[in-house]
Amino acid sequence: MKSFLTLKSMDEVLCLLNRFPRLPGKLVPLDDAAGRYLLHDLTAPEDLPGFDRSTVDGYAVRARDVFGAQEGSPALLECTGDCPMGRTPEFRLQEGQTARILTGGMLPDGADSVVMVEYSRPVSDTLVELIRTQAPGDHVLMHNEDAAAGATVLTAGCRLRPQEIGLLAALGIEQVEVARKPLVAIISTGDEVVPFSSSPAKGQVRDVNSHSLGALCRLAGARVRFEGIVRDDIRLLEESVRNALCKADIILVSGGSSAGMRDHTVDIFTSMPDSELLVHGAAISPGKPFILASSDTKCLMGLPGHVTSALVCARAFLLPLLLRLQGGSEKAVPGVPAILSRAVASAQGRRDYIRVRLERKDSGWLAHPVSAPSGLICGLVAADALVVCPENSEGLYAGETVYAELLQ
Amino acid sequence: MKSFLTLKSMDEVLCLLNRFPRLPGKLVPLDDAAGRYLLHDLTAPEDLPGFDRSTVDGYAVRARDVFGAQEGSPALLECTGDCPMGRTPEFRLQEGQTARILTGGMLPDGADSVVMVEYSRPVSDTLVELIRTQAPGDHVLMHNEDAAAGATVLTAGCRLRPQEIGLLAALGIEQVEVARKPLVAIISTGDEVVPFSSSPAKGQVRDVNSHSLGALCRLAGARVRFEGIVRDDIRLLEESVRNALCKADIILVSGGSSAGMRDHTVDIFTSMPDSELLVHGAAISPGKPFILASSDTKCLMGLPGHVTSALVCARAFLLPLLLRLQGGSEKAVPGVPAILSRAVASAQGRRDYIRVRLERKDSGWLAHPVSAPSGLICGLVAADALVVCPENSEGLYAGETVYAELLQ
Numbered sequence: 082m083k084s085f086l087t088l089k090s091m092d093e094v095l096c097l098l099n100r101f102p103r104l105p106g107k108l109v110p111l112d113d114a115a116g117r118y119l120l121h122d123l124t125a126p127e128d129l130p131g132f133d134r135s136t137v138d139g140y141a142v143r144a145r146d147v148f149g150a151q152e153g154s155p156a157l158l159e160c161t162g163d164c165p166m167g168r169t170p171e172f173r174l175q176e177g178q179t180a181r182i183l184t185g186g187m188l189p190d191g192a193d194s195v196v197m198v199e200y201s202r203p204v205s206d207t208l209v210e211l212i213r214t215q216a217p218g219d220h221v222l223m224h225n226e227d228a229a230a231g232a233t234v235l236t237a238g239c240r241l242r243p244q245e246i247g248l249l250a251a252l253g254i255e256q257v258e259v260a261r262k263p264l265v266a267i268i269s270t271g272d273e274v275v276p277f278s279s280s281p282a283k284g285q286v287r288d289v290n291s292h293s294l295g296a297l298c299r300l301a302g303a304r305v306r307f308e309g310i311v312r313d314d315i316r317l318l319e320e321s322v323r324n325a326l327c328k329a330d331i332i333l334v335s336g337g338s339s340a341g342m343r344d345h346t347v348d349i350f351t352s353m354p355d356s357e358l359l360v361h362g363a364a365i366s367p368g369k370p371f372i373l374a375s376s377d378t379k380c381l382m383g384l385p386g387h388v389t390s391a392l393v394c395a396r397a398f399l400l401p402l403l404l405r406l407q408g409g410s411e412k413a414v415p416g417v418p419a420i421l422s423r424a425v426a427s428a429q430g431r432r433d434y435i436r437v438r439l440e441r442k443d444s445g446w447l448a449h450p451v452s453a454p455s456g457l458i459c460g461l462v463a464a465d466a467l468v469v470c471p472e473n474s475e476g477l478y479a480g481e482t483v484y485a486e487l488l489q
Numbered sequence: 490m491k492s493f494l495t496l497k498s499m500d501e502v503l504c505l506l507n508r509f510p511r512l513p514g515k516l517v518p519l520d521d522a523a524g525r526y527l528l529h530d531l532t533a534p535e536d537l538p539g540f541d542r543s544t545v546d547g548y549a550v551r552a553r554d555v556f557g558a559q560e561g562s563p564a565l566l567e568c569t570g571d572c573p574m575g576r577t578p579e580f581r582l583q584e585g586q587t588a589r590i591l592t593g594g595m596l597p598d599g600a601d602s603v604v605m606v607e608y609s610r611p612v613s614d615t616l617v618e619l620i621r622t623q624a625p626g627d628h629v630l631m632h633n634e635d636a637a638a639g640a641t642v643l644t645a646g647c648r649l650r651p652q653e654i655g656l657l658a659a660l661g662i663e664q665v666e667v668a669r670k671p672l673v674a675i676i677s678t679g680d681e682v683v684p685f686s687s688s689p690a691k692g693q694v695r696d697v698n699s700h701s702l703g704a705l706c707r708l709a710g711a712r713v714r715f716e717g718i719v720r721d722d723i724r725l726l727e728e729s730v731r732n733a734l735c736k737a738d739i740i741l742v743s744g745g746s747s748a749g750m751r752d753h754t755v756d757i758f759t760s761m762p763d764s765e766l767l768v769h770g771a772a773i774s775p776g777k778p779f780i781l782a783s784s785d786t787k788c789l790m791g792l793p794g795h796v797t798s799a800l801v802c803a804r805a806f807l808l809p810l811l812l813r814l815q816g817g818s819e820k821a822v823p824g825v826p827a828i829l830s831r832a833v834a835s836a837q838g839r840r841d842y843i844r845v846r847l848e849r850k851d852s853g854w855l856a857h858p859v860s861a862p863s864g865l866i867c868g869l870v871a872a873d874a875l876v877v878c879p880e881n882s883e884g885l886y887a888g889e890t891v892y893a894e895l896l897q
Contacts, residue, residue, distance in 0.1 A: 111685070112713075115704035129867075132691050136795075136864050166721070167681035169691045185681050185794065185864075187692035227865040235870070242896060243708070244869035247701030247796055250685040251694070251866055273575035273593050277519070277658040283540050283577045284595035286659070293655030296523035300651070305520075313574070386593065387544075388655055415823030415895050456544050456593075457635040458659055459537075461652035462643070487823050488650060 088364040090472065091432050094398055097359045097373060101380050103408045104260040104330065111249055114241050117259040117302065118409035123235040129227035129251055132169075133188040137220045140201055140209065141182045141192035143174055144217045155202065155210035164189055179209060188221060195220035227251065238410030263303040263406045266329035267291050268321050269310045270336035271386060276310065289388045289458060290335040297395055300489075301403045303331075319349045326353060326376055330406060333399070334372075336386035346383045350374035353381065364472065365432045367455040368394030389455040393434050393467070416466060416486040419448035424479045427470040435477070436464035437485055448485050464488055496772040498880065499840050502806055505767045505781060509788050511816045512668040512738065519657055522649050525667040525710065526817035531643040537635035537659055540577075541596040545628045548609055548617065549590045549600035551582055552625045563610065563618035572597055587617060596629060603628035635659065646818030671711040671814040674737035675699050676729050677718045678744035679794060684718065697796045697866060698743040705803055708897075709811045711739075727757045734761060734784055738814060741807070742780075744794035754791045758782035761789065772880065773840045775863040776802030797863040801842050801875070824874060824894040827854035832887045835878040843885070844872035845893055856893050872896055 089097075106120045135141065141164060150156040158179040164170045164186045174180065174191035182188065182195060197220065200213035228234045228248070235245060241257070249257060269288045277287045288310055295305040306329055311321045318334070325332045334346055351358050353376035360373035367390035372383030380402060384391040404411070419439060427433040437448035448468060453460025466485035470477050477483060497505075514528045543549065549572060558564040566587040572578045572594045582588065582599035590596065590603060605628065608621035636642045636656070643653060649665070657665060677696045685695040696718055703713040714737055719729045726742070733740045742754055759766050761784035768781035775798035780791030788810060792799040812819070827847060835841040845856035856876060861868025874893035878885050885891060 112700060112703055112715075115708055130694050130864075131689065134694075134864070136862060165692070166679070167683075167690075167693050185679060185694070187681075222862060222864050226862075227867050234867070240897070241704075243701040243704040243800055244797075244866055244872075244896070246704040247697040247800070248866045248870050250700035251697045251796075253685055253688065253695055255686050271574070271593060273595075275575075277661055278663050280661065281539065282575075284573070285575050286538050286542075286593070287661055289655040289659045292520060292658035293651040295520055296649075296654040297651040300523055388659075389652075392651055392655070415897065416825065417823070417892075418826045454544055454630060454634075456542070456630050458652055458656045459635050459642070462656050464652075484825075488652070489648070489823065 088362045088369065089360045090364050091397065094360050094363050094371070094373065095401055098398070098402050098405060100375060101402060101405060102378055104263060104406050106258045107261050108256040108258055111246060111255055111257055114257045114259055115243065115246055117241050118407050119235055119237055119239050119241060119245070120258045120260060120408050121237050122233050125228035125230055125232050125234045125252060127252070128225040128230050130222055130224065132224050134222040135182045135184060135186045135188060135195045135220060136222055137195055137197045138183050139195045139197040139220065140179045140211060141174065141188050141195050142179045142211065142215065143176070143191060144194045144215045144219070146177055146179070147196060147211050147213065147215055150211050150214050152212050155212045157204070157208060157210055160207055160209045179211070193217040193221070238408055240409060240412065260406065260408045263331060263403055264306060264329045265298045265303050265331045265333060266306045266308050266325035267294055268308045268318070268325060268332065268334045270313060270318060270334060271310070272313050274310050274336065290384070290386070290391050293388060293392055293458070294333060294335060294384070294395055297392065297399070298403065301400055302407055303403050315345045315349065318345065319352065322349050322381070323353065326379060329379070331380045331382065331399070331402065333382050333384060335384040335391045346372055350381045350383065363394070364430060365394070365397055365434065366428070367434065368397060371398065373398070387455040388458045389453070389461050392461060397434070414486045415489070416484050417446050419446035419466070419483055419485045421468070421477055421479055421481045421483050422447050422449045424476060425450050425470065426476040427474060429475050430472055432472050433470040435468040435470055436460055437466050437468050438463055439465040439485060446485065448483060461488070496770045496777065497768045498772050499805065502768050502771050502779070502781065503809055506806070506810050506813060508783060509810060509813060510786055512671060512814050514666045515669050516664040516666050519654060519663055519665055522665045522667055523651065523654055525649050526815050527643055527645055527647050527649060527653070528666045528668060528816050529645050530641050533636035533638055533640050533642045533660060535660070536633035536638050538630055538632065540632050542630040543590045543592060543594050543596060543603045543628060544630055545603055545605045546591050547603045547605040547628065548587045548619060549582065549596050549603050550587045550619065550623065551584070551599060552602045552623045552627070554585055554587070555604060555619050555621065555623055558619050558622050560620050563620045565612070565616060565618055568615055568617045587619070601625040601629070646816055648817060648820065668814065668816045671739060671811055672714060672737045673706045673711050673739045673741060674714045674716050674733035675702055676716045676726070676733060676740065676742045678721060678726060678742060679718070680721050682718050682744065698792070698794070698799050701796060701800055701866070702741060702743065702792070702803055705800065705807070706811065709808055710815055711811050723753045723757065726753065727760065730757050730789070731761065734787060737787070739788045739790065739807070739810065741790050741792060743792040743799045754780055758789045758791065771802070772838060773802070773805060773842065774836070775842065776805060779806065781806070795863040796866045797861070797869050800869060805842070822894045823897070824892050825854050826890055827856035827874070827893045829876070829885055829887055829889045829891050830855050830857045832884060833858050833878065834884040835882060837883050838880055840880050841878040843876040843878055844868055845874050845876050846871055847873040847893060854893065856891060869896070
């Protein structure tokens with residue numbers, strides 16, 4: 082008897098993912114942390130840059146000494162010398178005095194602004210005319226302008242992009258705490274599936290899902306264990322899942338998308354220790370036969386066997402889970418606005434992922450829907466992006482502006 | 490004497506990058522190739538899936554035997570048995586015959602379509618009523634529908650996303666040729682700069698650029714060598730550049746953004762073997778003091794010392810170069826459409842990169858320009874995206890729809 086699914090909406094499934102806890106933290110060297118996620122808020126241990134710095138080559142001044150200075154009416158100042166780079170100037174500017182300074186140099190005591198060298202005319206070794214009026218703070222980075230000691234400069238969950246790595250370097254932070262990488266065990270099932278390194282006989286196909294899902298996981302920061310191919314045999318599959326559960330944080334079972342094996346997968350997932358069946362069927366297409374269960378804090382996912390369905394479903398649910406386990410905050414899905422080149426129909430109550438090929442036009446991007454059965458990989462290979470047709474819609478019109486989520 | 494720059498436009502600089510050749514190829518295992526770029530067009534060595542496959546659970550038929558079948562007028566067929574999974578059925582459908590088949594199973598000779606199990610009513614062990622008319626090909630993946638032997642299925646330069654890895658696995662390709670990873674040597678300069686692991690005295694700052702630029706390179710697929718910090722001394726810098734040139738494909742020198750050191754950097758670059766100065770100043774902001782030179786096939790880049798300028802400039806020019814050295818094709822820059830929350834001014838003839846913070850609104854994204862001097866890193870840390878104000882514009886209006894390139 083074929084079982085009927087009670088489909089959960091996309092949002093319901095995403096909400097259920099919140100029960101899986103973030104993985105434990107570990108310290109990694111700063112230069113290895115790019116692309117990972119900060120686990121805790123970061124407070125600046127000190128002021129940055131730590132001293133008042135010039136942003137130009139020129140003359141450090143007291144703004145009131147050059148007030149009103151201009152081409153026809155220069156301010157004549159006594160030049161006391163050069164501000165050294167990388168050291169504290171050993172003098173203090175008195176009224177009517179100035180000192181040469183380079184970009185990045187430390188302002189001497191008394192100075193509050195810098196006149197650019199373009200607006201200076203040396204008169205003698207010790208006298209200089211300045212022809213620009215300045216306000217205090219002009220061309221100066223204040224000692225705590227980048228960060229003030231004690232202020233929160235980064236928040237937990239932020240992705241460590243090049244600029245965050247730069248800020249951490251500026252603060253002298255040599256190691257940073259990030260979640261350890263999630264370990265994903267991948268099991269492919271199906272009597273007709275053979276390893277990709279073998280030559281399939283007629284009726285057999287090579288294992289695609291292990292490798293495409295493995296690539297998706299790795300690009301999302303996870304480590305991968307290939308657990309191999311399991312025949313459509315409940316006892317063998319149960320043994321394989323139980324075995325993988327000892328090692329991995331997430332167990333992915335792809336295949337078994339026919340009604341019979343799908344039920345077996347559910348039975349096996351619910352036979353694991355402290356297990357709970359969370360989702361049996363999701364209202365997305367492709368990807369309807371999605372299964373989600375927990376075993377204690379570990380996650381068991383059943384993905385469709387069809388290669389396109391498995392990947393789209395993994396993008397929808399596995400990527401948010403991997404982000405969560407790594408302690409990352411939700412982020413904008415990168416994409417481009419595009420004009421749909423032809424209408425596509427969709428079923429109401431279901432979120433459809435339309436594969437599109439993008440074409441650059443003078444006026445912007447044109448999105449061409451790609452038609453290919455979900456059992457083929459060529460449709461996803463031809464696609465540059467996915468367009469979501471939401472639950473409350475029966476389709477999208479030709480000429481409609483859509484948001485094309487880039488398949489990177 | 491301060492030198493005046495002849496600024497090159499963004500497009501001119503990008504065009505000059507074309508002289509740097511793609512790096513030599515090497516074979517890597519398929520599972521390590523995700524995120525890299527295919528070096529050569531790929532021709533399918535065989536048909537995929539290689540045999541006619543059912544996409545559903547049901548009954549394999551000759552379409553003409555169920556022509557016109559419906560609820561009130563079923564077709565009565567002789568069921569000859571089950572199509573085995575993973576093997577060639579050892580029988581041929583004759584007129585009036587059908588066979589049970591599962592999703593992914595191979596169609597027997599004679600069959601041209603499949604009736605879903607939902608439209609079947611077993612009458613006896615050997616007789617079944619089917620109540621659905623089908624056209625030939627319904628619920629069948631043809632033997633060469635995913636790829637036809639000899640057809641070009643992937644083109645040189647394509648990024649190996651999870652679906653391309655899947656296609657290569659389906660074709661049994663265990664190793665794939667990609668360019669070796671570019672090696673980038675990073676030199677920071679400045680008398681005031683100290684290693685990030687040390688405690689700067691007043692007037693000193695920690696080296697930020699090595700680490701932020703290093704992170705950018707690694708996230709773009711390159712390897713990085715930190716060549717340390719060099720004082721503002723022409724002989725030391727020359728030695729460091731010459732030394733790095735023996736090892737790396739790209740030499741990045743950041744700092745020396747004051748006019749004097751900038752000229753020194755140009756002199757040093759042009760003193761290298763077979764060198765040519767390509768760019769001395771780019772019409773972008775931040776990033777104007779950009780320097781580009783070649784030494785034989787290697788690339789020498791001078792980036793501004795200001796941390797934000799260095800990173801924006803590296804995104805504009807270094808990322809396209811890294812893509813090129815890896816043999817990748819140009820790709821869409823991921824971003825989101827957003828409404829600008831306030832006006833920003835720009836100079837005509839210059840491409841401005843406006844840093845923006847994105848805020849999600851019901852109506853879409855709102856882009857708030859971030860104001861911070863380019864010597865500070867906090868402005869880029871606060872930014873989610875960059876908005877380009879093009880060369881032919883004097884600014885962007887509040888309320889204008891802009892394309893926000895995500896800083897990922």
